[in-house]
Amino acid sequence: MAERLINRLRVARADHGLTQAELAARVGVSRKTINTVENGVFVPSTIVALRLAKALATSVERLFELAE
């Protein structure tokens, strides 16, 4: 069964006042990766999800959640 993933990356990034490029630089991925994750087009690997959470000083569970 395909499950839908809710992500709050755009909001968390905005809360930190970061551009997509600045967050990408902190995480070590391309800007388009941040863009596609924010748009729900791309589901990142566990490693990138953990790096995103660390860069935004939060937990993976706060950034990503399975839709009920």
Added chain:
Amino acid sequence: MTDTDLVELADSYSRRRAGLALLAAVVFLGGQFLAGSRVFGARPQGAAVTVWAINAIILLAVLATGGGPWRGGRVRALVHDELSRAHLRTAVVVGYWVAMGLAFVLYLAPPFQAFSAQQAIVVMVTGSVVVSLLTFAGLEGRAHVDG
């Protein structure tokens, strides 16, 4: 150069690569039409066949590696990050199914039109490579569009 500058540079390379993939697909396919029977004839021969084969090998190498091996390590890692690798995988899978589809068409065609092995190879490789490049260009181009 700051990390953000590197990301911006990688973004620029990545956009250019998507455009070049589209251009390469069009030029490669267009070349087949211009070469006509020199490449797609029953017994293809001459420089046109060699040019076709070299182009095909180069484009397959680009699809296998993502291209740009001469770029610096950090920029290349950003250009070829997990999203681009996923796009390349998708493009190659789509190209594989196109090759399988063309193979069946060529297999079923003999009652109407006989093809030599070389013609079949040209059709399958050209179709597969062109569709793979177009798929990659489309996925990468769409990833750059801000949502």
